[in-house]
Structures are given as structure tokens and as C-alpha cells.
Amino acid sequence: MNFLDINIMEEVNTKMVTSFLHARDKSILAFNRAELKNVKVNLENIIDENSEVTNNIQSSDQEDKSIRVYLRLKGGVPYEDLYQIDGDCLTCKVPEGSYSTRNLRYGESITRTYGFTKIFGPDVTQIDIFNNIVKARLLGFINGRNSTLFTYGASGSGKTFTIVGTPEEPGLIPRALEYIFRTLPDLDDKPKVKPLSNGTTQELDANLLRIEKYNKSAVLNATLIDKTVHVKTYRQMQERLSSEPVAEIVDIPNVSVSIWVSFAEIYNENIHDLLVSHPKGKQRPKLALGNSNDQIYIKNLTSVNVSNGLEAYQIQQFGIHNLRYASTAINSHSSRSHSIFTIQLVQTSDISDDVHISSFHFCDLAGSERMKKTMNMGDRLKESNNINTSLLVLGRCIENIKCLQQLKDKRLIPFRESKLTQLFKRALLGYENIEMIVNINPSRDMFDETHHALNFSAIAKEIIVEEQPKKTLKRKNRFSERMEHKEEVDNKETEKLKYMVCELYNEIEQMKHDHEKEIEDEKTYVSNLYKKYYEDKLKRLEAEKAAEIEMLHEKYQLELEKYTDDSVINISSSSNECNSPCTDHKAERKSSMKIQIDKLKEDDLLMKNELEEMKKKVKKFSLENVKLQEECAMWRQEYMEKDALLKDAQSLHADLQEELGDLKKELKALRAQYISIVEEKDRTDQRLTFMYQNSYRDSYDSDEEGNTISHTQNQSTFSQSCIKDEDKKFY
Numbered sequence: 068m069n070f071l072d073i074n075i076m077e078e079v080n081t082k083m084v085t086s087f088l089h090a091r092d093k094s095i096l097a098f099n100r101a102e103l104k105n106v107k108v109n110l111e112n113i114i115d116e117n118s119e120v121t122n123n124i125q126s127s128d129q130e131d132k133s134i135r136v137y138l139r140l141k142g143g144v145p146y147e148d149l150y151q152i153d154g155d156c157l158t159c160k161v162p163e164g165s166y167s168t169r170n171l172r173y174g175e176s177i178t179r180t181y182g183f184t185k186i187f188g189p190d191v192t193q194i195d196i197f198n199n200i201v202k203a204r205l206l207g208f209i210n211g212r213n214s215t216l217f218t219y220g221a222s223g224s225g226k227t228f229t230i231v232g233t234p235e236e237p238g239l240i241p242r243a244l245e246y247i248f249r250t251l252p253d254l255d256d257k258p259k260v261k262p263l264s265n266g267t268t269q270e271l272d273a274n275l276l277r278i279e280k281y282n283k284s285a286v287l288n289a290t291l292i293d294k295t296v297h298v299k300t301y302r303q304m305q306e307r308l309s310s311e312p313v314a315e316i317v318d319i320p321n322v323s324v325s326i327w328v329s330f331a332e333i334y335n336e337n338i339h340d341l342l343v344s345h346p347k348g349k350q351r352p353k354l355a356l357g358n359s360n361d362q363i364y365i366k367n368l369t370s371v372n373v374s375n376g377l378e379a380y381q382i383q384q385f386g387i388h389n390l391r392y393a394s395t396a397i398n399s400h401s402s403r404s405h406s407i408f409t410i411q412l413v414q415t416s417d418i419s420d421d422v423h424i425s426s427f428h429f430c431d432l433a434g435s436e437r438m439k440k441t442m443n444m445g446d447r448l449k450e451s452n453n454i455n456t457s458l459l460v461l462g463r464c465i466e467n468i469k470c471l472q473q474l475k476d477k478r479l480i481p482f483r484e485s486k487l488t489q490l491f492k493r494a495l496l497g498y499e500n501i502e503m504i505v506n507i508n509p510s511r512d513m514f515d516e517t518h519h520a521l522n523f524s525a526i527a528k529e530i531i532v533e534e535q536p537k538k539t540l541k542r543k544n545r546f547s548e549r550m551e552h553k554e555e556v557d558n559k560e561t562e563k564l565k566y567m568v569c570e571l572y573n574e575i576e577q578m579k580h581d582h583e584k585e586i587e588d589e590k591t592y593v594s595n596l597y598k599k600y601y602e603d604k605l606k607r608l609e610a611e612k613a614a615e616i617e618m619l620h621e622k623y624q625l626e627l628e629k630y631t632d633d634s635v636i637n638i639s640s641s642s643n644e645c646n647s648p649c650t651d652h653k654a655e656r657k658s659s660m661k662i663q664i665d666k667l668k669e670d671d672l673l674m675k676n677e678l679e680e681m682k683k684k685v686k687k688f689s690l691e692n693v694k695l696q697e698e699c700a701m702w703r704q705e706y707m708e709k710d711a712l713l714k715d716a717q718s719l720h721a722d723l724q725e726e727l728g729d730l731k732k733e734l735k736a737l738r739a740q741y742i743s744i745v746e747e748k749d750r751t752d753q754r755l756t757f758m759y760q761n762s763y764r765d766s767y768d769s770d771e772e773g774n775t776i777s778h779t780q781n782q783s784t785f786s787q788s789c790i791k792d793e794d795k796k797f798y
């Protein structure tokens with residue numbers, strides 16, 4: 068036990084009376100463990116390996132040391148003709164025509180029985196799954212223990228439904244988050260440290276805290292998530308979950324608590340960060356694996372600090388949005404990758420430098436599938452191959468671990484053959500808490516896939532779990548301190564770069580938006596131009612028509628005058644012959660012409676009015692056009708400024724990258740220098756020892772011959788000369 072532990076233990080002892088954690092809900096302890104009587108645990112027992120609850124959990128764990136493997140049958144599918152559930156055993160009758168009967172003779176049949184930690188039939192609800200599998204693990208998690216939960220099964224068997232669920236039937240992750248937030252007291256909104264993916268922590272000063280907040284709001288306000296929909300869905304879900312009981316922590320003295328979440332995806336053996344936005348159509352950045360004290364981790368994986376259930380839900384939805392889904396013949400919305408959602412609980416002591424981190428990994432494995440059935444082609448086929456290969460490696464690892472543990476058969480465990488097995492090496496080896504839910508679709512045509520999953524679970528269940536105590540920190544030497552400092556600098560640089568990239572990304576998004584607006588403006592401008600052209604043309608046509616009407620009007624006016632004159636002459640010449648047929652005809656023509664002229668006049672008036680209207684409209688449009696042109700010029704100017712800004716930021720980014728590269732080179736050189744110094748020191752030591760031995764022998768020889776040179780004198784003179792020689796060489 069180190070110094071820090073002693074302090075904490077004392078603190079626990081002095082505050083034991085007033086501060087404790089009640090497990091209020093008995094169902095937390097329901098499955099597979101003895102009931103804890105009078106559980107009163109100080110939250111600081113989170114960091115106390117010897118606490119009552121921790122011991123109880125550990126001792127009950129020891130009752131069943133193998134991996135807990137649960138079976139869940141998909142709902143809504145009749146299963147009784149092939150499967151029979153008897154307690155924790157499932158018996159299945161292999162149907163004719165299945166792959167497993169290919170070597171049977173006519174009339175032969177097979178039945179197989181598989182044992183599980185617990186079987187959940189098709190009618191079991193999401194809450195039952197949560198209460199039985201996850202709730203007790205969450206208490207362990209709050210008490211500082213790591214847990215991993217896998218869902219395994221064929222495509223469409225209900226893995227994602229179990230782990231994520233739907234807003235109406237929330238799955239394990241949303242329930243776990245809600246449970247944690249309702250159990251823990253108010254969280255630290257300014258966390259002091261951040262958990263890094265390599266298992267270490269980073270102190271958060273005001274600047275880094277601002278970056279963290281910025282990163283979080285970038286995810287929460289990302290354009291790809293519909294915030295209002297998610298808030299509404301979350302509120303509905305929260306209402307549903309609010310009646311479910313949670314544990315209660317009355318008081319946490321001198322401990323600050325913060326929750327962090329990360330979300331990663333392994334797609335085609337590449338790891339991607341699901342909490343990072345990436346421009347559409349661009350390749351997503353791949354993350355590499357790192358190794359720290361034999362703990363494999365994902366380098367530079369984003370971890371977001373969440374203060375409440377809503378934030379956690381939104382962030383989870385953001386990650387789900389970024390996941391690879393595709394339609395296959397088996398599942399119309401099939402996850403094509405393994406996804407790993409991690410919740411981290413960071414507890415920081417207010418009275419010492421002690422920090423404890425516990426992690427809960429939810430791993431939704433991609434569905435195993437038979438190529439023939441999925442009818443996959445091209446990219447889908449490649450995905451299927453990769454999914455099946457990584458699941459095969461997982462199966463082989465589990466099989467070899469079992470052989471190693473039970474038969475002491477030292478086989479090579481092929482962890483390195485897939486990213487998934489590398490990441491969960493410690494959990495699979497049984498050093499951490501591990502749970503596996505095997506989902507099956509009991510329909511007859513999915514039998515071969517189900518059979519495969521059941522065989523996998525049978526091997527997995529035999530792995531023995533022996534949780535290891537938390538590692539004590541190694542004492543630091545000067546070199547490791549220097550390395551850590553360097554790493555810290557590197558991490559800060561990386562954070563800074565991440566911040567810059569975020570800024571740049573936002574800038575680009577803004578520019579894209581501006582650009583789109585500019586295009587819209589251009590469109591309006593062009594359409595205005597067309598409008599103007601057609602209006603001008605219309606105006607021209609109207610003017611021509613008006614001139615034509617004017618001409619006609621004049622012509623008819625002249626004709627009318629002519630006829631009027633003629634009729635006056637005719638009337639005067641034939642004084643009393645007023646009712647002759649000729650006069651009638653002329654009068655008729657006259658009145659018809661008058662009607663035509665009136666009509667033309669009316670038309671003319673209408674045209675003139677229309678023309679006036681058109682003129683007004685044209686005037687209005689031209690005013691609008693001038694305004695739009697001004698706006699367009701303004702946008703163009705702003706766009707140019709933003710472009711210049713982006714270029715500056717890009718060059719700054721490049722400079723920072725270069726600086727980071729230099730820092731890394733420097734680190735490498737320092738490391739080489741250290742190694743050469745150590746080697747040089749070793750060589751010097753050897754040489755000194757050798758010389759000292761020679762000198763001693765010489766001195767001894769001299770004495771034998773009766774010389775008066777003393778042994779010590781001889782030795783010291785020789786050592787001095789050696790040291791001088793070494794010094795010279797060293798300098």
C-alpha cells in the first residue's frame with residue numbers, strides 16, 4: 068500500500084459514520100450474487116480495495132469464476148419447434164437440411180444442449196436485461212472497477228436492439244447512463260483532470276478546460292444531429308426511466324467526480340473516432356493502437372466530458388449517426404462494424420493528488436453472417452469478410468485461452484490478428500470483469516448462424532475470470548519524469564492541434580455555408596438579369612403594339628373623317644332623299660366603324676394601364692437588383708477575407724505539425740542520448756572493475772616480491788588514473 072492509500076484509508080475511517088452509499092434497490096443485487104446486508108459504503112471506497120461492497124462483490128464473483136455468458140432470444144419469432152429452454156440450458160434440435168446435418172445418415176438427428184449463466188426468452192423486456200446483467204456491474208464501476216460487455220450474434224439477431232434499443236424501449240447504454248447520472252450526486256462541471264486513452268490523466272488548466280468545452284459543444288451543436296428531436300426523444304425516454312429505482316449516494320466528501328464518454332468503431336480493420344465530424348465524401352481519419360504497460364489503447368480517441376443524461380444521449384446519438392450501417396439481405400439496417408462505447412468515471416481526491424478511473428465498455432459486435440445468405444457483393448463482401456475474420460480471430464483467441472487456462476496447453480493466442488482482440492486482450496484473458504450477451508434469432512432459416520453463435524458461447528463460458536487488483540504506480544526516475552513531461556507536452560500539442568483542426572473545420576463549414584449563400588445570390592442575380600431581359604423585350608413589343616394601335620387609330624380616324632365629310636356632302640346634295648339604300652349602307656358602316664374605334668380606344672387605354680403597371684414593376688425590380696448586387700459584392704469580399712483566414716490557419720496548422728514533428732525528433736534524440744549514456748556508463752563501470760582487479764593483482768604480486776608499495780596506495784593511484792582517463796574520454 069502506498070502513501071496515498073494510507074491517507075485515503077484514514078479519511079474513510081474518520082468519515083465512515085456520516086458518509087455512505089446505500090444500495091437502495093434490492094434488484095441491483097438480484098442476479099447471481101448473495102444479498103448484501105446493511106450495505107453502507109463510503110464513496111471513497113471506490114478507491115479502497117478493501118471496502119465492504121468491493122469485497123462482497125469480489126467474493127460473490129468468486130462463486131462463479133467463468134465468464135458470464137447470457138443468451139437472449141429475439142422476440143416475435145416462434146422458437147418452440149427447434150429450441151427448448153430448461154432453466155439455464157437451451158436444447159436445440161438440428162433441423163434437416165442445415166449445415167450441421169451434412170454428415171448424418173438418413174433418419175439420424177442431433178440435439179445439442181448449451182448451458183448459460185442465464186437465458187432470457189423472447190418475452191423478456193429491456194429493463195429485465197438491464198437489471199439482471201448491467202445494474203450490479205454499474206455498482207462495481209462506481210466502486211472503481213472496469214467492466215466490458217459484448218453482444219455477439221448473427222446479423223439481425225438483436226445485438227444493437229439490446230445495447231442501444233429504441234426511444235420506446237431504451238437499451239443498455241442509455242439505461243446505464245441514466246442510472247449513473249441519477250445515482251451520482253452533482254458532477255464537477257469543471258473537471259480537474261481528463262482521462263487519456265493511454266490510461267494516464269491530464270491536468271486541465273483554464274485553457275484546456277475551454278478547449279474541452281468547445282469540443283463538447285462542437286459535438287452537441289453539430290449540424291448533422293437534429294438537436295430538438297433528440298432533446299424531445301431524450302425527455303420522453305427519461306420520463307419512462309424515471310420510475311426505475313437507482314442506488315443512492317448520500318455524500319461524497321473530498322472527492323470530485325466527472326464522467327467522460329468515447330465512441331469508436333472498427334470498420335474493415337480500421338479504427339475510427341465516432342465523436343469527430345468529418346466532411347462528407349472525405350476519407351475518415353484512421354486511429355492507431357498504442358501500448359502502455361501492456362494495456363492496448365486507441366491513440367488520440369476523443370473523450371468528451373458529460374454533465375448530464377441529455378448531453379450523454381446527444382453524444383451517443385452523434386456517434387450512432389457516424390456509424391457504418393448498410394442494408395443486407397438479413398437486416399435492412401445492419402451495423403457493418405464493431406462499435407465500442409466507453410463510459411469513464413474519474414474520481415479526483417480534493418485532498419491529495421490521487422485520481423481513480425474506471426471504465427465501462429459496451430461493445431456491439433458486427434453481425435456474423437454467411438456470404439451466401441447475405442448476397443453481398445463488392446464493398447459489402449469485403450466488409451463481410453473482415454467482420455467474419457475478426458469474429459473468427461475472437462473465437463480462436465477464446466478457444467486458445469480456454470485451452471491455456473484449463474489444459475495448461477501453451478498455445479499461441481492470436482490477439483494480434485485483429486484490432487478487436489488486441490483492444491480487449493486483458494478482458495478476454497479474464498483480468499477484468501467481462502459479460503457476454505449472445506443474441507439469437509430462433510427462426511428456422513437462421514439455424515446455422517444461431518448454431519455457430521451457440522458453439523462460440525459454449526467455449527466463451529469456460530474462460531476463467533480472475534480480476535486483477537489495480538496496479539500500483541511505479542516509482543519515477545529522472546528519465547521517466549522527463550519522458551512523461553515530454554509526453555505531456557506532446558499531449559498538449561495534440562490537444563492544441565485538435566482544437567485548431569476543430570476551428571478549421573468550423574471555419575470550412577461556415578465558408579461552405581457562405582459559399583452556398585453566394586451561389587443562391589448569384590442565382591437570384593442571373594434570374595433577375597433574365598427577368599430584366601424579358602421585361603425589356605415585353606416593353607419593346609408593347610411599344611411596337613402601341614405604335615401600331617396608334618397608327619390604326621389614326622387611319623380609322625382619317626377614314627371616319629372622310630366618310631363623315633362624304634355623308635355631309637351626300638346629305639346636302641340629295642336634300643330630301645334621306646332614306647335611300649346608299650345612305651343606309653353608309654350609316655351602317657359608320658356606326659360599325661365607330662364601334663371598332665371605341666373598342667380600339669378601350670384596348671389602347673388598357674394597354675396604357677398595363678404599360679404603366681409594367682413600368683412600376685420594372686422600376687421595383689431594378690431597385691431590388693441594385694440591392695442584391697451590393698449584397699453580392701459584400702459576400703464576395705467576406706468570402707475572400709475568410710479564405711485568407713483559412714489559409715493563415717492552415718499554414719499555422721502546418722507550422723504546428725512541423726513543431727510537433729521536431730519535438731518528437733528531439734524526444735527520439737534524447738532517448739538515443741540516454742541509451743548511449745547508459746551504455747557508456749556500463750562500459751566505464753566494466754573498465755574500472757577490470758582495472759581495479761588488475762591493480763589489486765599487481766599490488767599483491769609486488770608484495771610477494773618484497774616491494775614497499777602499499778596495497779591501498781597502489782589501488783587509489785590506479786583508480787585515480789583510471790577515472791582521469793574515463794573523465795577525459797567522457798568529456
Ligand SMILES: Nc1ncnc2c1ncn2[C@@H]1O[C@H](COP(=O)(O)OP(=O)(O)OP(=O)(O)O)[C@@H](O)[C@H]1O
Pocket residue numbers: 140141142143189220221222223224225226227228229398400401402403432433434435506
Ligand atoms: N427482442 C426484440 N424485440 C423486438 N424487436 C427486436 C428484438 N430484437 C431485435 N429486434 C428488431 O430486429 C431488428 C434487427 O435487430 P438489430 O438491428 O438489433 O440486429 P443486429 O443483431 O444488431 O444486426 P446487425 O448485426 O446486422 O447490425 C431491429 O428492427 C430490431 O428492432
